[in-house]
Amino acid sequence: MSHLFYVVASYGAAAAIVFGLILWVAIDGRARRRELQMLEASGIRRRSSGDPS
Numbered sequence: 001m002s003h004l005f006y007v008v009a010s011y012g013a014a015a016a017i018v019f020g021l022i023l024w025v026a027i028d029g030r031a032r033r034r035e036l037q038m039l040e041a042s043g044i045r046r047r048s049s050g051d052p053s
Helices: 004-041
Strands: none
Touching: none
């Protein structure tokens, strides 16, 4: 057995890290959307909405 275990473990660790980052970004994106919805519901608008109020 050469370095097979090291190579497989390295690819596995890299895949786990990438999957974790994708999951983190997805969860954080949902949280930011919820925050924006709460702010907009309370009357605070985004400047990029195009509505000059």
